Amino acid sequence: MDPSAIVASSLNKTFNTKTGLWKTKTKSTIAVEDISFNIERGELFGLLGPNGAGKTTTVKMLTTLLLPTGGTAKILGLDVVRQTAEVRRHIGFAFSGSRGLYNRLTAIQNLKYFAELYALDPAITRKRIPELLELVGLSQRGDDRVETYSSGMVQRLHLARALLHDPEVLFLDEPTVGIDPVGARELRQTIKNLISLGKTILLTTHYMAEAEELCHRIAIINKGRIVALDSPDALKRRISGDSVIEATIQTAQAHILMDRLRILDGKTVVELKNSTEPEKLCIRTPEPARVLELLSPYLNPQYIQGLEVRNQTLEDVYITIIQGEKE
Amino acid sequence: MIQSLVHSLRVYLAEAWLSYHGRFAITSPFGYIASKLGFPFFLMLFFIFMGKFVGYTNPLYIVIGNVLLIPAANGLGGVTLAIRDERQWGTLSYVLGSPAPRMPIFLGRAFYYILDGFVTALLGLAIAAGIFHLDLSQVNFLLLMVCIFLVAVTSSGLGFLFGSISLVSRDGWMITTTFISALYILVGVNFPIESLPVVLQKVAYGLPLTRGILAARLALDGAGWNAISRLVAGEVLVGAIYILAGYLCFRLIEKRSMASGTLDAI
Secondary structure (H helix, E strand, C coil), rough: CCEEEEEEEEEEEEEEEEECCCCCCEEEEEEEEEEEEECCCCEEEECCCCCCCCHHHHHHHHHCCCCCCEEEECCCCEEEEECHHHHHEEEEEEECCCCCCCCCCEHHHHHHHHHHHHCHHHHHHHHHHHHHHHCCHHHCCCEEEEHHHHHHHHHHHHHHHCHHHHHHHHECCCCCCCCCCHHHHHHHHHHHHHHHCCCCCEECCCCCHHHHHCCCCEEEECCEEEEECCCCHHHHCCCCCCCCEEEEEEEEHHHHHHHHHHCCCCCCCEEECCCCCEEEEEEECCCCCHHHHHHHHHHHCCEECCCEEEECCCHHHHHHHHHHHHH | CCHHHHHHHHHHHHHHHHHHHHHHHCCHHHHHHHHHHHHHHHHHHHHHHHHHCCCCCHHHHHHHHHHCCCCCHHHHHHHHHHHHHHHHHHCHHHHHHCCCCHHHHHHHHHHHHHHHHHHHHHHHHHHHHHHCCCCCCCCCCCHHHHHHHHHHHHHHHHHHHHHHHHHCCCCHHHHHHHHHHHHHHCCCCCHHHHHHHHHHHHHCCCCCHHHHHHHHHHCCCCCCCHHHHHHHHHHHHHHHHHHHHHHHHHHHHHHHHHHHHHCCCC
16 A cells, blocks of 8 residues: 555646737746655645745645646545546545535535535435534534634534545645634644544644644745745754744844844844834844853843743744745 | 446435525525516516507417516526526535536536426416416416426526536626526517517527427417427427536536636636
8 A cells, every 4th residue: 555645746837817808918827836745644744835835726736626737646546637536535625714615504404415425325424414513513503504603613614524525635724714712722633633543634824833733744835836844843953043032122222232143153143023013133043052141241121121042933944944935 | 337326316416405405495485486476577567568558469478478488587597696606605616626426516506496497487377367367278288387397497508508607707697697688589588589580580599498488389379299399399409408518618617727726716
């Protein structure tokens, strides 16, 4: 048995849009460029990236909803272009947003309808629907019309629908968007439970903490290309500085502190975050002790009002990589 | 094979159930009757009074034409909306991303509208007969019902075609309503097709409804099966062509949308 649940090989997607009525002009936009990765069975793989990076396009190609312009993709060894119907039987997917359900129907009616599309045996449908509603915390609202649901409830119903036919591979596109913190935590726990049941999950998200908590491996995607792919810990180690020092400073004294830190070598990155109020000096460094020594004469409210030393987070890694790409 | 057929049948019935629930199951009886009978009834009255004004003595001609337009508008408008709404609701990706066979997904949308149009037309005829004291003594009721049902089915072919267009065009519904208005002129609802210019007569015979309405008028005069069989066969053929064209259009659009990424775009 192929250990890979999902294999993407040199996937490409270019969108051509035509403008003008008579003299039409075709504009090509590369949404995904030469993307390759393998996701093993039972793995939770995260796809991170800014808006328009190509995350959803990648998911749509893998879920057979979009034809790649080039490259190949296989789910459980099945080609997403040539064995579409087979692939669809083995995957479940849920996109974020309030659309995608029949709002005039109840949650149970929606699930019954989709159960028919997936050719589920009526006896299995009768058993699974209450189980899934329980799993996503909608047992009490199963008979209510979806139009009365909050966006978080809709999101959870999307997940229940994706799980109806008990697929081996799940694609979740920003599943916790619009859900309150408690609901999001419950949903993350549900996702962890699914992994313990042996499901393979590809998750896209904007929330770094969520990716760090859930994902075994993460691919950071920018402008259609994968710019980093590793485990969250390995990604964090990859960035030059081992520690982050954030100093809350008096704006007028910023240049003095910046000058003081200039003697450090190129491995230390000093950045003034003047978009925040009060301003913050963000120092990424492999020598936190040396930085603190340099700043110690200024540790008084006239210069530095607060100081925090912490390890790199996935967010630091993400921002460093994406900003590096911009430059 | 049998398993596949059973699945197709289940998908067809699920689609039929969905099109009913999604649209009318929550409407109040008043809202339902108003939407089904209100508009066609007042339009029929308009044509009857206009007919009287220009010298028509028997309103039955106008009544039957307009009554037959009720299932036609249902089949055309309802089916168009049933397909178009999938795009608006963002459900198309989930429906087409399932392994369900496409033909029953597509055809199931019409089931409820055909039944609904058929029943509403019969109701409309009964009301009009009561109000205008129509003489129905000659009518071959069985064949008339066959004709009404046939028109409801064949007009859904137009609905499939326009519904498919609605998946890629924002103007799909506007095109459909314009076309429904054109049917009042083209298919012999209020006056014989022979009154139309020759070019429009040819257009009329290329549309569903035309032969169905002619057959219904013959049934109204008490004609038997032999007299209307050719018209019925022609209506079936034209309707089947439109249903097939709608389905092929739907599949073509599905394939193109998968290439262009416009499956759920509005």
